[in-house]
Amino acid sequence: AVQFEIARTYFRAGAMPKAREAYEALITRYPKSKSVERSRLGIAETYFREAAYAEAAARYEAFLKEHPDSPLVADAAFNRCVSLAALGDDKATVDAFQSFLDKYPTSPLAASALFW
Numbered sequence: 001a002v003q004f005e006i007a008r009t010y011f012r013a014g015a016m017p018k019a020r021e022a023y024e025a026l027i028t029r030y031p032k033s034k035s036v037e038r039s040r041l042g043i044a045e046t047y048f049r050e051a052a053y054a055e056a057a058a059r060y061e062a063f064l065k066e067h068p069d070s071p072l073v074a075d076a077a078f079n080r081c082v083s084l085a086a087l088g089d090d091k092a093t094v095d096a097f098q099s100f101l102d103k104y105p106t107s108p109l110a111a112s113a114l115f116w
Contacts (some may be wrong), residue, residue: 004035007042016046037067041076043096057083074100074107085116 007022023039023046030036044059060080064073081096096114104110 001033001035003030004033004039007039011046014049014071016050020046030090037070037072040066041072044076044079048079051086053083053086056080057087074104074109076115077104078107078109081113081116 003022003026007026009021010019010022020043022105023042026033027036031065040063044056044063047056047059057080060083063076064080067073077100081100081107084096085093097116099111102112
């Protein structure tokens with residue numbers, strides 16, 4: 001848990017490469033930790049913050065496949081949609097938001113997805 005807090009501290013400070021390094025270290029050193037799931041999402045978020053939207057979208061997609069039952073899936077799916085939108089791929093964006101609405105209609109993010 002200390003390693004996760006180190007990563008979050010770097011993230012909050014805007015040091016995305018350092019945050020990513022700390023998240024990756026946690027995943028490698030403590031693969032059975034409860035923080036692995038949040039660390040994988042944290043890695044995706046570092047790419048998003050750096051405007052590396054293609055990598056962010058890929059990482060969010062991987063998170064969704066690796067952790068389909070996570071309480072964080074709606075957030076990851078929504079952020080994947082926003083990443084695709086930032087890339088300017090209108091068809092992929094529309095398809096992703098529609099899929100999001102189909103899968104997570106009760107998510108607090110659903111209203112935002114409707115008006116994207």
